[in-house]
Amino acid sequence: MQLPETLAGWLSLLEARHGQAIQLGLDRIRQVRDALNLPQTCPVFTVGGTNGKGSTCALLESVLLAAGYRVGLYTSPHLLRYNERVRIAGHEVDDQVLVEAFAEVERARGETPLTYFEHGTLAAWVAFCRAGLEAIILEVGLGGRLDAVNVFEPDCAIVTSVALDHMEFLGNDREAIGFEKAGIFRAGKPAICSDPLPPASLLAHAEAIGARLLVSGRDFGFAGDQQQWAFWLAGGARRGGLAYPALRGTNQLLNASAVMAACELVRDILPVPMQAIRQGFMLVDLPGRFQVLPGRPSVILDVAHNPQAAGVLNENLASMGFFPETWAVIGMLADKDVPGVIRLLRDRVDHWLVATLPGPRGLSAGRLAGILREAGVSVDISEFGSPNAAYQAARDRAAEGDRIVVFGSFLTVADVLAAAGTSK
Incomplete structure (x- = not known):
């Protein structure tokens, strides 16, 4: 088969090829991931949740960039251009990077069928592995446990919130949905939940696998007035005099404090100075969120x-x-x-x-x-x-x-x- 030579050609092919847009499960994408043979070489953050994922990813990316790291960010969906989904060093990748990455995934998959999202997730991983990155941020598309990004091993996982959405795939109540979202947690690895009232299923799963779970309001949190705010970590850091993030909205401190908690938990492998956090929060930008x-x-x-x-x-x-x-x-x-x-x-x-x-x-x-x-x-x-x-x-x-x-x-x-x- 003649492979497309343009991004538009690839997107048209992938949209036409797989009749079912959402098909949860990791067997297919894991097979192709293994065939690509591109191992993880830098810390990975996986971010899931019902709402707040995009804001949390944007805040984390901005902070890590301000700290001087070369960062890859994979998000979905996009607003205007597919390229928005794959960012390297703070910029959307160009079409040719994606064309080459889609082709590499196509050659590796053989007869294994992939959905549009699975193919795109692997293409983003290819682009990241070719870019000499120092940190990667992956946003969950839907759920967590069976989402395509969960074939990669996070060094830190963040669940932003658990609410009723996509119930036809994830379950009819917060307990069922919470279990699916907790599927991105890993044994012995930092796990953050910025939902102050997480379902019991999320807490139980984190405990069962031995994840190092921190919950907003219990293990970390924030306080503030109209001018500034402060972050606290139980038994650890307290950072005061913080300017509000550039993202508007009353819920952004939930997201920002989760990012600060994540930075505290990974400082041994990815140290982030306080000045980078301040600068990152001031410079962050994310269209379509208030x-x-x-x-x-x-x-x-x-x-x-x-x-x-x-x-x-x-x-x-x-x-x-x-x-x-x-x-x-x-x-x-x-x-x-x-x-x-x-x-x-x-x-x-x-x-x-x-x-x-x-x-x-x-x-x-x-x-x-x-x-x-x-x-x-x-x-x-x-x-x-x-x-x-x-x-x-x-x-x-x-x-x-x-x-x-x-x-x-x-x-x-x-x-x-x-x-x-x-x-x-």
Whole structure:
């Protein structure tokens, strides 16, 4: 078979090749990993959780870069470009790096089938192994125990939060989901949980395998006022006078304190000075996580797509001060808890602009509007064929002092972010 010569060609091939986008299990990817024969040569951090994974990865990457390390970061999904998923030394890799990595995985896999995500995960690993890295950060795609990144051995594993999402794959309650997410922990290795109320299953699994588990609020934590905050580690370090991370949102101290705990636990193999932590937190950037665009009216982009994330978004909106009216641009996938998300933000919004999302999982604007009404929304609801169309309508209708909040899915934010990048 003639292998594609462009990134677009590879992505089209991988999308067409495997009919099932999500197929949990490690046997296939482990076989191809072994065939690649690219051993780990530097410390690996694996980050899982329902919400907060992307922010935690971004904070950790920024801190390690500020400490002078050459860092690889693998995340998903992307917003605008596939290259966002694979970063080396703080920059997205170029197309040719990915083309060569996809081809190397293709040659190694033989007759072993791989999903789009599995092939991409191994390609990222190939790129990292060719780049002379000093640290690697891997974000779990879904769950943990059976996710593709779990074929690599973490020196430190972080679970950010445990909430109800992807229940068709992970189980119907927090206990089942917590067990799946705890699957990234390793015997004798540092394990961090930044969820202050972790399921008993997560705690039990960590104890059963002998992981060195630290839980937020029990073994480490934070305190602060409006100007600064402090980190504490039970029986260990206390760091005060910290500036708030550049990422906006009331929950970012949970993520930042988990990163600080991780740095404390791996300092023997990857020392990070306090100045690098301060600098890393100040310089961190992550699109789509309570991202406020410049100008008026205020525009907030947030990929919140489950009730836990919607609750955090609601708190963040409440902390912003007074706006005469709030305009919500929302598009969601059908397999999400749409009523749960709407209930948490219902009283925060004055106008709903609902958008159809593409693909078989995307909800139509009509169905989404119906769910809003079923959830008791009685204010203005308008329907649009795309998030960008809804966003442009919001821009036209909102007054200068109002705010527009775009949320519900990565797809929703991506469509608006692409438009916002080319228009005022």
